[in-house]
Structures are given as structure tokens and as C-alpha cells.
Amino acid sequence: MNREQLVEDLKQQIIEQLNLQVKPEEIVAGDPLFNEGLGLDSIDALELIVLMQQKYRIKLANAEEGPKVFQSIDTMADYIIAHQPAANK
Amino acid sequence: MAAPVYIAGLGAVSAIGDNVQENISSLKEGRAGLGPVRYLRTRHAEMFPVGEVKATNEELAIRCGWTGTNSRTAMLGYLAAKEALEDAGLSLHGHAGDEAGRSAGSGMTEGWMAGELACRVGLISATSVGGMDLTEDFFPAFMANPKAGKLSQVYQHECGAITEKMALELGVSDFVTTISTACSSSANAIMMGARMIRSGLLDVVVAGGTDALSRFTLNGFNTLMILDSQLCQPFDKGRRGLNLGEGAGFVVLVSEQVAKALGQSMDVVLSGYCNANDAHHQTASSPEGIGSYTAMKGAMKMAGLEPAEIGYINLHGTGTQNNDASESTAIQRIFGDAYPRMSSTKSFTGHTLAACGGIEAVYTVVSLRQQCLFPGLRIEVPVIDKPGVMVQVFEEDADIRHIISNSFGFGGNCSSLIFSLV
Amino acid sequence: MYINAASAISPQLSFRQASFLQDWRLLTGHRAACVEPAYADIIEPKLIRRMSRIIRMGVATAMDTLQQAGCTNPDAIITGTAYGCLEDTGIFLKRMVENQEEMLTPTAFIQSTHNTVGAQVALLLKCHSYNNTFVQRSHSFESSLLDADMFLKENPGAKILVGAADELTDYSYTILERFGLFRSHPAGEGACYFVVGSEPDAGAFARVNGVRTLFRPTPGKLEDALAALLAENGLFAGEIDLVLSGNLPGAAAARQYEVIENQLLASVPKIYFKLLCGEYPTATSFGTWLGATILKSQAIPAGLCDAPPTLMRHFLVYLADTAGYHSLTLLTKC
Numbered sequence: 001m002n003r004e005q006l007v008e009d010l011k012q013q014i015i016e017q018l019n020l021q022v023k024p025e026e027i028v029a030g031d032p033l034f035n036e037g038l039g040l041d042s043i044d045a046l047e048l049i050v051l052m053q054q055k056y057r058i059k060l061a062n063a064e065e066g067p068k069v070f071q072s073i074d075t076m077a078d079y080i081i082a083h084q085p086a087a088n089k
Numbered sequence: 090m091a092a093p094v095y096i097a098g099l100g101a102v103s104a105i106g107d108n109v110q111e112n113i114s115s116l117k118e119g120r121a122g123l124g125p126v127r128y129l130r131t132r133h134a135e136m137f138p139v140g141e142v143k144a145t146n147e148e149l150a151i152r153c154g155w156t157g158t159n160s161r162t163a164m165l166g167y168l169a170a171k172e173a174l175e176d177a178g179l180s181l182h183g184h185a186g187d188e189a190g191r192s193a194g195s196g197m198t199e200g201w202m203a204g205e206l207a208c209r210v211g212l213i214s215a216t217s218v219g220g221m222d223l224t225e226d227f228f229p230a231f232m233a234n235p236k237a238g239k240l241s242q243v244y245q246h247e248c249g250a251i252t253e254k255m256a257l258e259l260g261v262s263d264f265v266t267t268i269s270t271a272c273s274s275s276a277n278a279i280m281m282g283a284r285m286i287r288s289g290l291l292d293v294v295v296a297g298g299t300d301a302l303s304r305f306t307l308n309g310f311n312t313l314m315i316l317d318s319q320l321c322q323p324f325d326k327g328r329r330g331l332n333l334g335e336g337a338g339f340v341v342l343v344s345e346q347v348a349k350a351l352g353q354s355m356d357v358v359l360s361g362y363c364n365a366n367d368a369h370h371q372t373a374s375s376p377e378g379i380g381s382y383t384a385m386k387g388a389m390k391m392a393g394l395e396p397a398e399i400g401y402i403n404l405h406g407t408g409t410q411n412n413d414a415s416e417s418t419a420i421q422r423i424f425g426d427a428y429p430r431m432s433s434t435k436s437f438t439g440h441t442l443a444a445c446g447g448i449e450a451v452y453t454v455v456s457l458r459q460q461c462l463f464p465g466l467r468i469e470v471p472v473i474d475k476p477g478v479m480v481q482v483f484e485e486d487a488d489i490r491h492i493i494s495n496s497f498g499f500g501g502n503c504s505s506l507i508f509s510l511v
Numbered sequence: 512m513y514i515n516a517a518s519a520i521s522p523q524l525s526f527r528q529a530s531f532l533q534d535w536r537l538l539t540g541h542r543a544a545c546v547e548p549a550y551a552d553i554i555e556p557k558l559i560r561r562m563s564r565i566i567r568m569g570v571a572t573a574m575d576t577l578q579q580a581g582c583t584n585p586d587a588i589i590t591g592t593a594y595g596c597l598e599d600t601g602i603f604l605k606r607m608v609e610n611q612e613e614m615l616t617p618t619a620f621i622q623s624t625h626n627t628v629g630a631q632v633a634l635l636l637k638c639h640s641y642n643n644t645f646v647q648r649s650h651s652f653e654s655s656l657l658d659a660d661m662f663l664k665e666n667p668g669a670k671i672l673v674g675a676a677d678e679l680t681d682y683s684y685t686i687l688e689r690f691g692l693f694r695s696h697p698a699g700e701g702a703c704y705f706v707v708g709s710e711p712d713a714g715a716f717a718r719v720n721g722v723r724t725l726f727r728p729t730p731g732k733l734e735d736a737l738a739a740l741l742a743e744n745g746l747f748a749g750e751i752d753l754v755l756s757g758n759l760p761g762a763a764a765a766r767q768y769e770v771i772e773n774q775l776l777a778s779v780p781k782i783y784f785k786l787l788c789g790e791y792p793t794a795t796s797f798g799t800w801l802g803a804t805i806l807k808s809q810a811i812p813a814g815l816c817d818a819p820p821t822l823m824r825h826f827l828v829y830l831a832d833t834a835g836y837h838s839l840t841l842l843t844k845c
Contacts, residue, residue: 228604268646270643
């Protein structure tokens, strides 16, 4: 999966997991996910941690990384690419 | 001035004791009941310390004298409520389960008596898990085949079914209800009981709550990443989260008339209470502690107390970053720098969810009666750093007349109770 | 205590309808699901995404009735629910079993708490008032009414949001069906909220003149309870114009109704409200909505009552179930 595909996949996954009432094309990859952006909150952050684990086999080193990793779709994609298990690269 | 509501009886079962006396001894001796999972079947047994009641379901059933399939929640609740009723010295005549009443025949007065006075007795219990401990055992078979799974395992699923079983066994029938407002549930049950007595609807109310540990709650709290994998440190700056506990705590509330008829010295009253909502987030508390501030303020207003008159606060103090920050902010807003003494006894029992308000009400009443303060354990760097505020070791000869007991829960439900020496 | 506004989501077209149950239908099949409205104009879309059906139905009826009453900040929010948030409970249980306690997410768990409906209403309104949830099986709604009545006596002039909600899910239907609960009539569900106060508003529906709850009463105790309720209001049995009964002739619970319906109030016309909303533990909230709306409109939807009363002043909502829960609620025309 290249980065572009990963971004699209992430949008789909997030919409599904968080039951967001938006379409994938309405999400801008660089826009903030929390607060003024998509309006996500601390509960969603916990959902995203499990999503990363389940779908991308990426375990956040610690929960404090969350806010940085989950800033936007872009930052999530970067984190996934940087931390992909060797076998998947 | 509203009519006084007296505390006539106490009952408690928790990780630190099977009755009130054992609980109090543990508190005095600094003996926490937290440790590795021994009774609950869970994959996380090695992961998270919990505060279990030290008995198997079979042992609890024997103590209750019950047969058949019963939720641990119902058994814990029954044991604590029964202790409270017995402590109050009320007697039941003509109850179906009561040999003496049955053999005495129809000529005898039926129902509860305080001495010579017939009383209307209610049971107002609280639970958040109900019979989930059994339902989660039922589910694997049921999911595999909708016709499978023993129905006896879901018969007590509903929270109300737990209270119903307790009421039947206790012989309480004038009024029975259950409150479920997450971790503030039993504080609200006690409040409801007091209001029913004050409004003349009942003379006696057995009020409190019960919750057993379940995989459902353990896993639920784990998804929120607020379980501590070590022993919890409420109101410590380095706190990491909460330990779940289980148990039940009940008080017997009585009207002045019943108090007189019981002929005991009635020394403690429920002088104030308030239920407020934080209205901030489904699970998180507001940074400024709106709900807890409003609850404590409201209870103090009802009791007619100034901040300086509050001697001690039994904190909600779960040990999560969020709760303790919010609660301490609310306390600071009310008391400024003139803090009352405070501690979280959840460092002994774990967080017993819907039962905590009941268990901590029992501790609070004993504190007033014995003029002593129970500690919060394992504090290294206190959240409130003013020296001498946090109670860290058991203290005797405390000069306290009024205690606030805080219970806050999911859904922004915040309730505070004030117990006072007469 | 006066019902000043009322809203119901039920298996009938009952929510925000211009006409009152004009097109009511007899329930068929085994399960009667609620007719749900489009929620987008009642609940903010950003907030609705986490809400299961019971929460949506509860919040929508709460918001609707508050709107009718012109109330934005009630002095108390009191909710009855026997089963709580079953859908979320089932989701979390299922995943816990399937994933063997691993990889679980928080949303279903936090929304499964019994006080979620009342909490979400408070959150939407930013309402810091008293907030309570009762979960006593068939007395969950009645406990809520008792609390509201007590609150009004403590705080005259207060406006209270009080109601009940229960949902039916695949799991709950399957399990309750195995208990034999739906042998003679369909399973139901619903959400009803009311705004109550100590004085009637201009558009008030009805006065609640008393609520009695009894558990496994002897016939004598039932008779006493009814007599006391009537005496408190200076009424005799003949002045009850209509019984809104939770009975369903031929149902398992029918014999529980014997004393009140066939002995004490045998000649009083009856409406069997579960024919409209199905079998569920907080169905008396629908019965109360139905009774209050009839009292306000002074009209009974055509075909709902075999022998409609000529006078409509005092109604009794009566429920008895197989577990032994009985409740009596006296409603009077404003």
C-alpha cells in the first residue's frame, strides 16, 4: 500500500470505526481531527489506538503519543509508515 | 429546617472485610485489600490488581443461606444490607421466611417493628453491573447457539432483579427500588432514602449499593486506559489510574420517631446531600470540577454549614489523572487554602463503582462516632501539597463534627453527602 | 403534579404528529419496533454518531417535550429504564467473547451505562441540575414519577423532565422469548418523556394525582392501595372513567389483573395500551402518555376502546406483571 492508498484507507477506517457522518472526500488529510476539525474527543483517541493496532498492527509506544500521532490523517499515515513492521515494508 | 434523618444501622462487605468491624480494623491497621485476581476468571488476571471480596460464590451462597444460581452482586448486597438491618435492631414479624412469625400465626402484627412501633420499611439499592457476572458466563454458549445457555444465568441480569432478590430475602416490601447512575449510584440511593423519610413516605430505608467485579467492567475500564497495573495512588501527583474493587455498603436511615422507638443513642444524622451534573463529557470530568463543586456546595447549603465547619472529606479519589485533578480543583474552589482533612479509602478497597458511596458512607459514620480519620495509602507526592491536609496514617482523637463523602460517576453524575454528629 | 408537556416514540406514529393516533394499528408479528423520526433536526449530527437507538429515542423525546414546554434548563432530569442500554451492552459483550478480552474499544462500554440517556440529555442542554436514573424493572418509570413528585414538593415551581426508555434488541428478544414473555403478544419498546410541574401551564395535559407501587401484594393490599389512592383524592371507584390497562386478555399476566379489573373496576371502560406499544417493562410511560393525551384532547382515537366513556375526568393507569409488580397511577383532567 503506497502513502496515497494508505491515506484513503485511513479515511474509510476512521469513518467506519467512529461512525462519522461525513464522506471520505470531505476529510482533508492535513486538517485537524480533534476539536475544531472533525470534532473528535478523548474517547475517539482511544478508538484510534485500537484501530491502529487492529488494522495496521501498530502499537503506540505510549498513550501520551496519541495527540501527536492523531493530529491529522497525514500524521497518522506518517506514523504508520515509519513504524511498519519489517515484514510489511 | 427539614426533619432529621438518623443513621441507625451499618453494613459493609468489601476487599478489606466481610462486615463493618473487619472493614474498620483494616482501615485502622492500614491493611489494603488490593492484589492479583483470585476469583474472577479473566485473561487480565496477571495484569491488574483488584479489590476482591475474599470468598468464592459458593462460600457467599452459604453465608447467605441461598441455593440456586445467584449473582455475586445480589449476595454481596444481601450480606451488607442484612448486617445493617440487624445493626439497627429492627425486628420483622410474620415474614414468610421467618420461623417465629410463621409459627406465631395470624394473631401477630405483620411487618417491621422498632420496639413497639410499626414501621414502613423501604429498600433503595444501587448497582451498575446488576447480574452481569452471570450474563457474561451465559454469553459464549448463547452466541454459539441462541437456544443454548442456561436461562438461570440471565434471570438476574437486570439491576432491578438484584434488588428484588435482596428485598424478598430481607423481607422488605413497603417500597423497593434501584438507582443506577454509575459510580454515584449508592450516594443517590442514600439521598433518595432520606428524602422519602423526610417527605413522610417511609419510616425506615435500607439504602446503599452493591457491585461485584465482572469481566465486563474490568475490560470496559481497560479500554479507557485508566486501570493501574500497580496499586493505585489516589491524590498522588504520580497517580496512574484506578484499581477496581467490589463489595456492598448499606446504611439504615430512620425518622426521628423510629430513632426514639429504637431507644439507641442516635448520634449521627445525614445533614446534607446534593446531586448535580457536570454536563461536560460522557466519561471525563470537567477541568474546573463544575459537577463536584455544585454537589459539595449544595450539600453544605442544605446542612447550613460553612467551609470551616467541614472536618474531613472522604474523597471520590479514584486515582485517575482526570478525576483527582477535577475533584481537587473543586475542593480548592470551595475551601481556598483552608482545606479540611481528606483521604481516599479507595486505596484500600479499590473502586467499587455503584457500591462506593454506600461503603464510604459506612466509613464516614464510623469516623464520626469514633472521632478518628482513616488514611489514604501510598501517597508520595500529594496533589494537595499543603502539609497536614491529606490523612496518610490512621489518626485518633480527631475533632470532627461534619464529613463530606463524595461520589462521582460517568454521565457527569456527581453526588455529595454530609454526615454530622448530633 | 401536572403533566405540562409530553412526547412519545413508540411502535405507533406517535412522535410530533398533527393528529392523535389517528392511524393507529394493531401490532402484528413477534416484534414491534418503534417508528423512529429523522433525528437530524432534533439532535446535533456530531453528537448522534455514538448514540444507540435507546439513546436517540430517549434524547429526541426529551428534547421534544422540553421544546413544547418552552423549557431549556429543567430543574431535574429523571429517567426510568428497566434494561438500560441493551444494544451497547450486547456489542461490548459480543466483542469481549469474540476477541477473548483483547482489542476492545471504549465507546460501547461507556454508552452501555444505565444513566446514559439522562446524561446525554444533560450534556446536550449543559444542564447541571439533579439527574437520576431508576432501574427497578416494571417500576422504573413509577419510581421516576415518585421522585419527580417528591422533588416538586421540595422545590415548588420546579420544572422537571421525567420519562422512561427501553429498547428491544436481537439478543434481548431472543432471551426474553425463551422466558415465554411474548407468547401471546408482540415484544415492544419505546421512549416517553414529560415535563411536569406543581402548577398547570396553559397547555397542560393532565394532573398526576398519585402513584402507588406494590410488589407481590395480596388481594387485600391491592384493594387497600386503590382505596387509599381514591380516598386521597376524594373519589370513589365509580368516578374512574377509564382504566388504561397493561393487561392483554389471554396473556400470561392476565390473572394478575383479576382483583383490580374484574372485581373492583369491572364496569369501567378499558384501553389495553400494550396493544399499541407491545410488551416492555416501562410501558406504563406509554400508558401515561396515552391517558394524558386523551384527557387533554378529550377524545379517544377511534376503535381503541370498546365502550368509550362519556365523561373523561379521572383515569387509572394500571399495570401488573408476572414477576408480581403492580402499579396504579391516577390521572385527572386539568
